[in-house]
Amino acid sequence: MRNALAVTLLLSSGIAMADEGQWQPYQMPSIADKLQSRGIEIPAKQLADLSQYPMNAVVGLGYCTASFVSPQGLAVTNHHCAYRAIQFNSDAQHNYLEQGFLAASLEQEPSAGPNERLYVTEAVTDVTAEVTAKLSDDPLTRYEQIDANQKALIKACEADDNYRCSVRSFHNGLEYYLIKQLIIRDVRLVYAPPESVGAYGGDIDNYEFPRHSGDFSFLRAYVGKDGKPASYAKDNVPYQPKSFLKINAGGVKAGEGVFVAGYPGTTNRYRLTSELKFASDWLYPTQAKRFQSRIDTINAMGAEDEALAIKYSGTKAGMANRMKKLNGLLDGFRATDIATIKQQREDEFRAWYANQQGDNTLVASLEALVAEQVQQIQTRYYFDNAQSSDLLQAAIALYRLAKEQQKPDEAREQGFQERDMKLFAAKLTRLDASFDKRVDKTLWLADLQAYLAQSNRVATLDAFFGDKGPEALAAELEGFYAASELGTQDKRLAWMGKTPAEFEASQDPFIRLAVALFDTNMALEKTDKTLEGKLSIARPAYMQALIDYNKVKGLPVYPDANGTLRISYGMVDGYQSRDALYKQPFTKLDGIVAKHTGVEPYKAPQKLLAAIKADDLGQHRVASVYQDPRSWLCRLFSCLDKPEDFNSVPVNFLSSVDTTGGNSGSPVFNGRGELVGLNFDSTYEAITKDWFFNPEITRAVHVDIRYILWMMDKVDHAQNLLDELELVN
Structure with a gap:
């Protein structure tokens, strides 16, 4: 046998x-x-x-x-x-x-x-030519052109408001497809x-x-x-x-x-070995540690309050699933030594490409951009988490909406256009079903303490919390929740129609913090977009070469999952x-x-x-x-x-x-x-x-x-x- x-x-x-x-x-x-x-x-x-x-x-x-x-x-x-x-x-x-x-x-x-x-996909159309036509060499301009081209295609597709359309990148920007879905x-x-x-x-x-x-x-x-x-x-x-x-x-x-x-959501099978090593050595362990801490907090507080446990059951289940997946990825990397396998395959590809083109500048330039991206992720990780409060996230989104509504609809950031308003309002409405200020405050306090314990600090956030010890910080957050009206559904929804000036005059502490952080977050977003503009040149070129190589080797050629x-x-x-x-x-x-x-x-x-x-x-x-x-x-x-x-x-x-x-x-x-x-x-x-x-x-x-x-x-x-x-x- x-x-x-x-x-x-x-x-x-x-x-x-x-x-x-x-x-x-x-x-x-x-x-x-x-x-x-x-x-x-x-x-x-x-x-x-x-x-x-x-x-x-x-x-x-x-x-x-x-x-x-x-x-x-x-x-x-x-x-x-x-x-x-x-x-x-x-x-x-x-x-x-x-x-x-x-x-x-x-x-x-x-x-x-x-x-x-419920989304019923009715059509998938190749729009690569429309998205990538006549793009600038300037990275930020290039990013903005791609974004504008995508929004124009989406607008035309959504002439009937019973449909939700999106333009998705395939093979890391080598191809683009317009997805048309009936929305129930x-x-x-x-x-x-x-x-x-x-x-x-x-x-x-x-x-x-x-x-x-x-x-x-x-x-x-x-x-x-x-x-x-x-x-x-x-x-x-x-x-x-x-x-x-x-x-x-x-x-x-x-x-x-x-x-x-x-x-299927996301896979990374065509990413560089250096990206896998960063995920394995820093990103995944760091994320898993935070997830476990948040799960422990919710479990402890939910054990004393059944209603609270019900509210956070979905949140906790999602985090637990993600945490176990992260730990499984780490165990799998160690058990199979995937980094070595990928590196060997990557070395073979590089040798093939060098033989075809006479140099390896393509891979080297992509590696440099990946290193820049890694540095950005590490630098901002704790600052991003320090904005994790659900009420702060609501305030940030609402103030951004007020700013975006000063622009023509086609110039607004995706997520803040008129097409997005029903979902935007629904998200604000649904917050009540999965929010409790005691839990939110406790989780946010932990993220703020982690931020204050490391060196990548941001002046605008430090102006609110930087000089406070643990007890003073906890007391400050207590005051935030006591003085804010954003915990009430109708009050949150009422802010959707207000102007930037009204936000800037508000005494609500979460709105004050959102307004203070706005310029910093926008500057960081601009940096991200500039880097994405650079990657929109480097990654497609790399993918085209890799696809050509895989075809020569008789290997399957399909795009990474992207939802x-x-x-x-x-x-x-x-x-x-x-x-x-x-x-x-x-x-x-x-x-x-x-x-x-x-x-x-x-x-x-x-x-x-x-x-x-x-x-x-x-x-x-x-x-x-x-x-x-x-x-x-x-x-x-x-x-x-x-x-x-x-x-x-x-x-x-x-x-x-x-x-x-x-x-x-x-x-x-x-x-x-x-x-x-x-x-x-x-x-x-x-x-x-x-x-x-x-x-x-x-x-x-x-x-x-x-x-x-x-x-x-x-x-x-x-x-x-x-x-x-x-x-x-």
């Missing part, structure tokens, strides 16, 4: 070499052979067409991914992606994070919150299991496997009675999407090909996590019971445990998650159990698809384009894929559709929602 497994792993890792890539949809025909080799039957040309199934059913949340699964605008995503919606509707009397939530009818579906949106402004909460299901295992299991997380929730898109997007109103009606996903109730088996569509719609493919497969430890690709209900201790984060709901104990699995029972033992797939992909040995409901499974943050909630499709799961995490060993894709250990973690259906059917009795779904086998 050991020798057979070794051969299996060798073969599977060799095949997995082809699974790297977060591909733009239009690139699908160029990798059609790779898709077919994985058993993806749906035509590549169809996947490239955003107007066709299944891509027109995949939507963005702005920070996660979701997908339509019914003709009535029902959308499924991760529990942690719907967390803000659940939190928004929770209080001490109705704690839906703890209890779960299920609307029995449309009338019982509450708003997910004023900031929640009325999003409602429909169904969410308790957090003890959605995040079973909590921070302990985060990025780990085996996992047993029911990380799913359902939202619904609503529009006006005319079928057009509209702000929340009680008489709005469910949105009717152009298509919705078919759900394969039979799920997938080990070795089957799958693909994922979603909105835009992408497709990744792979197969259901386990992996060798370390010596003598092979992790099989599926977990089952038995694992929930085995982990259950009755204490968070392993405190499964009693109704779930009762259903498992009663063996109430119904049609969701799976005899085996492996291929027929006579098939070549079974012989190749570790059929270690007998076919009848599984005999449970699959909970989570692994695949080799290439994902990262933002892919949370992404639909996982079988080869026919049917929904078989939701992406929600990566394994700990795979965290470093943001910088380097290692096919042997890179695995994504998905919640199995069979577990979702079983929860809906046998545990939460969501028959009204099951009736909406189109189930196939």
Whole structure:
């Protein structure tokens, strides 16, 4: 068995070499052979067409991914992606994070919150020529020209205000694409299991496997009675999407090909080795330390006040996830020595480029600019954090808005144009749901103390706090919160229409500080823009050379993730996590019971445990998650159990698809384009894929559709929602 497994792993890792890539949809025909080799039957040309199934059913949340699964605008995503919606509707009397939530009818579906949106990508257009035409050699002017060109394209695209458009840079400024998205402004909460299901295992299991997380929730898109997007109103009606996903109730088996569509956030695979070393040696450890301190503060204060704990639950969860990812990146860098691997590859590229061009000034000039950027980050890190108070951030944004509103709309900074005002107001409104002045003050005090303890000081901030010891500083901050009206929603919103002179005359301490910091922040922003202007020449030139080199080497050429719609493919497969430890690709209900201790984060709901104990699995029972033992797939992909040995409901499974943050909630499709799961995490060993894709250990973690259906059917009795779904086998 050991020798057979070794051969299996060798073969599977060799095949997995082809699974790297977060591909733009239009690139699908160029990798059609790779898709077919994985058993993806749906035509590549169809996947490239955003107007066709299944891509027109995949939507963005702005920070996660979701997908339509019914003709009535029902959308499924991760529990942690719907967390803000659940939190928004929770209080001490109705704690839906703890209890779960299920609307029995449309009338019982509450708003997910004023900031929640669904974005349906309808068109992606190459606008490189329009953005980069006739650019100046002066760095700041060049930056401003690129920005102006982008804003002009966005303005033309948004002639219909039902659409949100953006221009995104690909390959670090080598290419630009205009993204046109229908924006659904009325999003409602429909169904969410308790957090003890959605995040079973909590921070302990985060990025780990085996996992047993029911990380799913359902939202619904609503529009006006005319079928057009509209702000929340009680008489709005469910949105009717152009298509919705078919759900394969039979799920997938080990070795089957799958693909994922979603909105991955950021990767750095084409960055220099020096940038990786800076992240590894300084940036990530520094950030992780701050996150841990803030989490500890929120935990301590939340333990004494349940309402406070609910308010900051989403904030804390986000920081905990980020902190564990940072620690995973650091562990991964040490375990695999990615810096050395990248340096070797970079040296090979440099040698090739020098042979082609006769010099290496291209790389040297980029290295110099990166060194300048690193210095800026380190110099400003503590000053930026010292402005972290939510009320100070609100004041800074409001004063900037007053300044920007003195300009013509097309000349304003993005984020402060008329197109941004609804979201701007919604952000100010939503602050109440996740803000408590006691927590905000404590967190801000820690950041100010860290700033005052280091040498990169700024005179305007020191004028307020520089001469104060710990007790005096704490007392000063107490006075800030006592004297400010920005903690009140209507007072915050009222400042949106005021002039710079009114801000400058204000005695509100947060507004006074925002006004005092304005010139310093604008000067730093100008420095940033100047550097970005320089990088807008150096990075695209470097990327073009690197792309040419990769093509010569036969390596995949796809852009780093940047929050835009992408497709990744792979197969259901386990992996060798370390010596003598092979992790099989599926977990089952038995694992929930085995982990259950009755204490968070392993405190499964009693109704779930009762259903498992009663063996109430119904049609969701799976005899085996492996291929027929006579098939070549079974012989190749570790059929270690007998076919009848599984005999449970699959909970989570692994695949080799290439994902990262933002892919949370992404639909996982079988080869026919049917929904078989939701992406929600990566394994700990795979965290470093943001910088380097290692096919042997890179695995994504998905919640199995069979577990979702079983929860809906046998545990939460969501028959009204099951009736909406189109189930196939």
